[in-house]
Amino acid sequence: MSTHRPVRFGYVGCGFVAQNIHIPNFKSLPECDFQAIAEARPELGQQVADYYSIPRVYASHLDIAADPDIEAVGVSGPYALQGAIAEDLLRAGKHVFMEKPMAVSVARAQGIVDAEKASGKRLMVGYMKRYDAGNILLKQHADAWRASGEAGNVVFARNHGFGGNWVYAQDPNVKRFDAPAGTTPPPSPDECPQWLPPQWKDAYLGYLQQWTHNVNLLRFFLDDTAGTARVEDVHLDGDGMTGIVVLDIGGTRAVVESAYNRFHAWEEHTQIYFEGGWLKTAAPPLMQKNAPATVEIYRAAHNAAAPQLLQQFASPQWAYREEAKHFLHGVALNEPFHSSASDTLVDVRLFEEIYQHFLKQRNEL
Numbered sequence: 207m208s209t210h211r212p213v214r215f216g217y218v219g220c221g222f223v224a225q226n227i228h229i230p231n232f233k234s235l236p237e238c239d240f241q242a243i244a245e246a247r248p249e250l251g252q253q254v255a256d257y258y259s260i261p262r263v264y265a266s267h268l269d270i271a272a273d274p275d276i277e278a279v280g281v282s283g284p285y286a287l288q289g290a291i292a293e294d295l296l297r298a299g300k301h302v303f304m305e306k307p308m309a310v311s312v313a314r315a316q317g318i319v320d321a322e323k324a325s326g327k328r329l330m331v332g333y334m335k336r337y338d339a340g341n342i343l344l345k346q347h348a349d350a351w352r353a354s355g356e357a358g359n360v361v362f363a364r365n366h367g368f369g370g371n372w373v374y375a376q377d378p379n380v381k382r383f384d385a386p387a388g389t390t391p392p393p394s395p396d397e398c399p400q401w402l403p404p405q406w407k408d409a410y411l412g413y414l415q416q417w418t419h420n421v422n423l424l425r426f427f428l429d430d431t432a433g434t435a436r437v438e439d440v441h442l443d444g445d446g447m448t449g450i451v452v453l454d455i456g457g458t459r460a461v462v463e464s465a466y467n468r469f470h471a472w473e474e475h476t477q478i479y480f481e482g483g484w485l486k487t488a489a490p491p492l493m494q495k496n497a498p499a500t501v502e503i504y505r506a507a508h509n510a511a512a513p514q515l516l517q518q519f520a521s522p523q524w525a526y527r528e529e530a531k532h533f534l535h536g537v538a539l540n541e542p543f544h545s546s547a548s549d550t551l552v553d554v555r556l557f558e559e560i561y562q563h564f565l566k567q568r569n570e571l
């Protein structure tokens with residue numbers, strides 16, 4: 207990509223994730239001409255812009271949308287607000303990179319897809335697990351096994367996501383800025399599905415934003431490009447987050463195991479079972495740089511060959527930086543994104559279905 211001009215870029219939001227991950231990653235890449243940020247808390251926005259030598263500071267995403275020099279914008283904000291921001295930017299003619307979830311309702315997600323079609327611009331959602339070198343390695347093995355039939359059919363898949371300390375291994379020496387006392391971001395609109403009872407909104411948002419990564423990763427490994435995944439069964443506790451969800455992804459039963467765990471690092475692994483073996487990745491703590499997921503490969507005994515358990519290590523990369531590279535590459539070369547708006551619409555639909563199942567079981571819907 208070094209032969210192509212840098213993408214003229216702006217960013218909306220200067221909160222924790224933006225300061226710790228996205229702004230420094232985009233700013234560090236030669237493919238990015240970082241021109242402006244927008245932040246509703248003006249002192250915070252100016253501090254971040256000064257620290258990263260970003261020339262222009264705006265108070266609203268609408269100002270970046272109106273800036274003719276900017277062709278692509280990153281967004282990270284409150285979960286129920288950033289979908290509306292992304293749609294505004296698309297309709298203003300900007301390519302958009304945004305944090306997950308793309309939206310908290312199918313209605314808003316569909317609006318974003320419609321805005322893409324109307325504007326001719328494109329949106330990429332930051333499902334960084336798809337850009338993790340270890341997960342990519344597992345996907346390559348899974349695709350090869352399916353193509354050759356050497357390990358038989360896929361029979362089961364599971365993601366165990368119990369979380370832990372997601373900022374484990376964060377560099378304590380990196381400068382961070384906080385908004386002055388008494389300043390807060392603008393209130394988020396109520397964009398939750400209309401059928402969702404008000405008392406369940408916080409739990410729904412918490413479940414969606416945390417485990418949308420896990421569902422999307424299973425769909426990625428099982429090659430659900432057609433978006434046909436559906437919900438088979440739901441068993442969640444009274445907190446609306448802890449439990450098991452069973453999906454059908456391309457004819458394969460896939461289970462999502464969810465809970466919060468007071469673990470010093472990060473407890474998450476994903477396993478794809480074939481008749482003659484399995485493939486497994488274990489995720490690193492999210493803030494641990496240059497530590498991709500580890501990969502295990504098990505092959506059962508076959509034709510007098512002994513069973514084997516192998517461990518593979520991908521090249522040291524940080525998934526968050528790789529997704530930034532992928533976005534800039536796709537904008538510059540007009541190539542498709544691996545985590546597009548249309549693909550992410552499937553995830554938003556699945557989470558509405560999960561919660562509808564859950565609330566019907568409780569006779570609250």
